[in-house]
Amino acid sequence: MRSADTEFVGGPLDGRILPILLSTFNSVPKVYRVPVPAHGDRPAETLVYDRAKAYSAKGRARWQYVFRAPQA
Numbered sequence: 001m002r003s004a005d006t007e008f009v010g011g012p013l014d015g016r017i018l019p020i021l022l023s024t025f026n027s028v029p030k031v032y033r034v035p036v037p038a039h040g041d042r043p044a045e046t047l048v049y050d051r052a053k054a055y056s057a058k059g060r061a062r063w064q065y066v067f068r069a070p071q072a
Contacts, residue, residue, distance in 0.1 A: 004028060004063070007054070011047055011067030028063050045070075 003019040006028055013034070020028045034047040049065035056062055 002026065007064040008049060009052075009064055009066045011049070013047070013049070013065075014067070028065075032065050 002022045004022055005017050006020045008014060008016050008018065020032065022028060028051060030051045032049045032051070034049070036045050036047060038044040048068040048070075050068050051063055052066045053061055054064040
């Protein structure tokens with residue numbers, strides 16, 4: 001399967017670039033969920049990132065993931 005290096009903005013993964021598997025239409029998923037297991041006093045949670053379009057310095061469109069803040 002093909003993958004694309006995708007940047008994460010905000011949240012715990014801020015600034016990281018991770019390879020994301022592409023769909024059958026060669027696009028990254030609209031929503032990316034990262035399960036975080038329970039550790040010590042912290043309960044298990046799921047981090048949610050939404051796909052957003054970003055532009056490179058040359059004006060080329062690319063995808064990045066933006067952190068969705070948890071609802072209170």
